Amino acid sequence: MKNTAIIGAGAVGTAMGYLLSSAGYTVTGIASRSLESAVKARDFIGQGEASTDLAGTASSAGIVLITTSDDAVRQVCEGIAHRDGFRPGSLVVHTSGALSVDALVSAKDKGASTVSMHPLQSLPSVQEAIKNIPGSYFCLESDDESALDTAREMVRVFQGKVLNIQLGGKPLYHAGAAVVSNFLVATIGFGLQLHESAGIDRQDSLNALLPLIQGTLKNIEKIGIPAALTGPIARGDAQTVEDHLASISRENPDLLGLYCELGRYTVKLALEKGSLKENDARKILELLSRYGSH
């Protein structure tokens, strides 16, 4: 079960092929839409046959890693299944965060086991992926225990850690990851815009905020959420919240709704933390709805 075929010769496919072959797996073939990408990946991995024949390449191995772009996974899998490219008893894996294991149903119908194995990490290039994969969490989704066992073994080879998820949970899992990663960037952009309105140079502001962001992350790592929450809402400081709202409604009225929405969620966390009293929470929520409806 250590013969592996890679379908989709991009950053993730090439890096996983390289890491698996370094750990003693045999990469029998790398197939992609373009021969150029397949050859480049094969040269990097140092073994396997480069091809554009997806079904032929898949049939050469017991493990088939589909690492195409998300929107091609289902269709690529169906194409290989249609051409009888999956061996019965083989394991077919995709690495998409957004797609469920169900995207591989055509392989399952041909007697293969299926699992989705998403590295919860940002992998912008092959080199970065090789550096970042070890230590990352892998979200595994399957209803097949033996498929999960083989996937866990691959995660061990990647020096990763397993995050288990219930079948059907992928969209919310992916939404959670996108909220944390993408909305963090959006939230920092929001703060920078308020500082710019206060006349602070954007780069100076980012330089000054980075230690605050890093300190907050350290607190989250150490004591978790909601314990790491600080600031006027956590303290129940309604006057400060009102000053924020009044200034934003004057200088950045388009951002008022966003402040109020995040503020309401922050009230919920502060109540969970126990630092905000019910009475102060009511006052702050009343301010947030009054300004939020402007």
Ligand SMILES: NC(=O)c1ccc[n+]([C@@H]2O[C@H](COP(=O)([O-])OP(=O)(O)OC[C@H]3O[C@@H](n4cnc5c(N)ncnc54)[C@H](OP(=O)(O)O)[C@@H]3O)[C@@H](O)[C@H]2O)c1
């Ligand atoms: N990069 C990340 O940060 C990251 C993190 C976690 C998970 N993932 C997941 O890993 C998967 C691969 O991502 P990636 O970043 O490696 O993408 P990528 O660098 O864009 O590579 C995707 C590869 O798929 C090939 N491909 C696309 N459509 C195809 C088709 N119809 N038939 C055959 N090959 C096809 C492309 O081939 P050609 O070059 O030959 O055209 C390309 O080389 C995705 O499901 C992604 O969601 C990515």
